[in-house]
Amino acid sequence: MRAAVLEAFKQPLVVSNSWPDPEIGPDQALVKVEANGICRSDWHLWQGDWDWVGIELPLPVVLGHESAGIVEEVGSDVTRFKKGDRVVFPFGQGCGTCPTCADGFQNVCENLVYSMFLGAGGFGEYSPVANADLNLVKLPESVSFVEGASLGCRFMTAFHGVTFQGKVEPGQWVAVFGCGGVGLAAVDIASAMGANVIAVSRSANKLEKARELGAVHTVVSGDDAAQAIQEFTGGGVHVSVDCLGTSATWMPSILSLRTRGKLVRLGLSGREDEGVLPLPADMLVFRELEVVGSNGMQARCYPEMLRMVESGVINPSSLVTQEVSLEGINGVLEEMSNYNTLGYSVIKAD
């Protein structure tokens, strides 16, 4: 099948017409990828990042984890889905049987499976999904594949972070640090929930987009961003969402909090930090601050999000800024190195 293949880190992906067709097991499904977003996680993997959390990518590999498509084939044990169903699925697929899955948190399953390790991610023509009955989600007819593509990672990550982990409430001050794909989604979702959102980015056009999506105030990131937020809100934000995850946003997002405020960490660090960042630990005690991580979202939580997408309350499609071909991935990855992309670039099948 056709696929954009990662053969060597930091080198252009190679578009091949002869990547082996993935073979599925009895509980799996094979999805014909109709649209797939290019995410910063793809960029990190392309860079060879995350060895500090034990990720070592076997090469060659087909990345891509924001897929929407049509079920092509299901294994003999799959009962809830059939060929022809329009679907999306989370980038991390739960096993369904470990204690964490039993608690309902398949997004942090102890045996998480990723499509790229089953034969191909969404940069391929077809992508397999583990435990299809558990991890596939029907995509409503009214939601396009391009719109659905972001629901595999960035948009749903922001949804879980803002709603379930952040527990954002109407009228609260919410600061969103970093206005890339996850950040702009967080602005959209938190605004829809009635929060007063302050968007923080170093890029003027991303802040303008954030305003379009409902941010009531914007702050140019820099050393004094936290102080500006403290002053503007008269004591800090209730929830701070770190959507970038590097040292550039980590400390400012904590220092922007009000007493008893909560930091939700969605972004991941890069080579310069290798996952270790300083923490104002005594401040956590004196001001009763909370720090919580957020990792994707499990399939069972999709219906709430999809209802809001269908009714137009939240708008992943407004974040899609360009559609590219498989060959166009390399250009997007290069641009990501300079943080030059705005919103989502989505690969659309021919």
Ligand SMILES: [Zn+2]
């Ligand atoms: Zn599990």
Ligand SMILES: [Zn+2]
């Ligand atoms: Zn992603």
